[in-house]
Amino acid sequence: MKKMFSIFQNKNYALLFFASFTSQMGGIIGLTALLFYLLDRFSNQPAYATMTELMLSLPTLAVFFLVGVFADKFDRQKIAKNCDWICMGLSIVLLLSLYLEWMPFTFAVLFLRNAVKSFFTPAQTSLIQGILSENEYSLAVGLNQMVASLFMLFGNGLGVFCYWTLGVEGAVMVDAASFALSGLLIQACRISDAVRMPNGKHSIRQLNIAGIWKDFTLGFTYILNHKLLLALVSGFVLFGVVNGGLSVMQVFILKYKLAPGNYEEMSIVLGIVFGAGFLAGSIAASLLSQKLKLYQLLILALIVCGCATISGSLVKSLWMYMVCSCFIAVSLPSINVAIGGWIPNIVNPKMMGRVQGWIHPLMMLSQSLTLLFIAWLYPAWIALESLYWLVGGSLIAVGVFYMIILPKFLALNRTADVSVD
Known part of the structure; x- marks a missing residue:
């Protein structure tokens, strides 16, 4: 500490x-x-x-x-x-x-x-x-x-x-x-x-639509050409899926399964539990990042978060669901710390702004698409528990995917760099 x-x-x-x-x-x-x-x-x-x-x-x-x-x-x-x-x-x-x-x-x-x-x-x-x-x-x-x-x-x-x-x-x-x-x-x-x-120094007068678009697409090209960076930025897309899913799934499971009579009050309690877990997870993530390699922390957190999400669909008790939600909240900061702490290590400082400029829109896009997906399929075509399995399964699948590719990309990144030009 x-x-x-x-x-x-x-x-x-x-x-x-x-x-x-x-x-x-x-x-x-x-x-x-x-x-x-x-x-x-x-x-x-x-x-x-x-x-x-x-x-x-x-x-x-x-x-x-x-x-x-x-x-x-x-x-x-x-x-x-x-x-x-x-x-x-x-x-x-x-x-x-x-x-x-x-x-x-x-x-x-x-x-x-x-x-x-x-x-x-x-x-x-x-x-x-x-x-x-x-x-x-x-x-x-x-x-x-x-x-x-x-x-x-x-x-x-x-x-x-x-x-x-x-x-x-x-x-x-x-x-x-x-x-x-x-x-x-x-x-x-x-x-x-x-x-x-x-x-270097630039004047606002030098800006034009063609130049802005060129710089904007240069950031995207930089991400695409940098295999390790692309894999990490894809993790923020996953964040959008998780944020979009949890923003409605937790209310749905309270209202339609675990606490139909007092779901509004229980949603407040759940928010406190989730926030407290997120705070504890933030402290733990900062400490673990000094003990584990970042890709190990990332993989561990993804799998724990995915398992906790799936478990949340299986429990019958409201309080057991809150335990599962607490595990989700505790693991989420480790994902962000691992990805967010890794990106500055591998991005050329001259490109950092343009890389950061892509991350939030990608999160917003994936979050919006997730909400549209849920609105389209639930409840007519898919069960509530299936939503948890989809989100949790995605987290575990990405964790396994990272387990396979990140060590290889990390080795390649040590021997090669991507040009900004």
């Missing part, structure tokens, strides 16, 4: 870590408060709440082809810093939209704010790659998982608390302050030009 937190001795990493924490907090508190405000203020129009959630995913799909190119072409520190400060300004504009109660304006501001936030992660991740050593990457990913698990446990509760005590206006102001603090933390970093601009 001591070794895990020794990474904070790197001042630049500490500043970037807390900047990421405050930036995420700025996105969650106001959005949660706004969701509850709309449910209270427009109780007869639940579509407004649905639109609020939709404003999280649509902006990502709208700008995914730009975020990686920007992170590789321009100053990564300035991108991350300006993302926060623009989001701070848009949070203040959001207050104005709430005062006017003009919902199209409110949703437009939310869309724009989340589109701007999409540029933050590739830039920040690329900076972290440049300031850490190779054996620290998995530690950094593990710490990010811990933060994600804390927001999973307490993020919505914090947003509701701010809404109850400060009102929606106060919660949005907390958003603005969080973004401002994140921007100041990033500005305080002292990072070399080689890390901030590994491809």
Whole structure:
């Protein structure tokens, strides 16, 4: 545990870590408060709440082809810093939209704010790659998982608390302050030009549609030509399948099998169990990544997660199902730590932004396709238990596939590299 937190001795990493924490907090508190405000203020129009959630995913799909190119072409520190400060300004504009109660304006501001936030992660991740050593990457990913698990446990509760005590206006102001603090933390970093601009200086005037498309497709070509990287990025596609499946399968099994009379209350308990398991798994993954080879950690976590998913379809007791869900939650961070800690080791720093720019859209695509698959086949063509077998079986199959190919690809990667040109 001591070794895990020794990474904070790197001042630049500490500043970037807390900047990421405050930036995420700025996105969650106001959005949660706004969701509850709309449910209270427009109780007869639940579509407004649905639109609020939709404003999280649509902006990502709208700008995914730009975020990686920007992170590789321009100053990564300035991108991350300006993302926060623009989001701070848009949070203040959001207050104005709430005062006017003009919902199209409110949703437009939310869309724009989340589109701007999409540029933050590739830039920040690329900076972290440049300031850490190779054996620290998995530690950094593990710490990010811990933060994600804390927001999973307490993020919505914090947003509701701010809404109850400060009102929606106060919660949005907390958003603005969080973004401002994140921007100041990033500005305080002292990072070399080689890390901030590994491809040299570029002007925004040099950008054009043809150039952006060329750089975007270059990232895809780079992934395709790098066998080990392609195998790892495919793991994030699997994440989308798991996220999409679990987002509805757990509610379905509570409502239609294990707790039909009180599934709403039990879903809250299950969320707490899942969040606590995810937090414990994040700590365990960071420690195990120092003891095991990353591909061994990845394979072990995939098989455990797959077996726990299948077991969840077989149990008859609600509490046994929660045990299975806890095992799923504990194993998921190890998959992310293994893949996320490995990718910076093998990606050329000049290409890191464009590689990162492909990961989230691929996850979103696989998640959406999984949900469409479930909506199409369940319950008319496929049983609920079969969904668990499909997702769990996929995890185990990928674990076995990685067991066969990753050692071979790892050996090839040691003797060859892929050109960026």
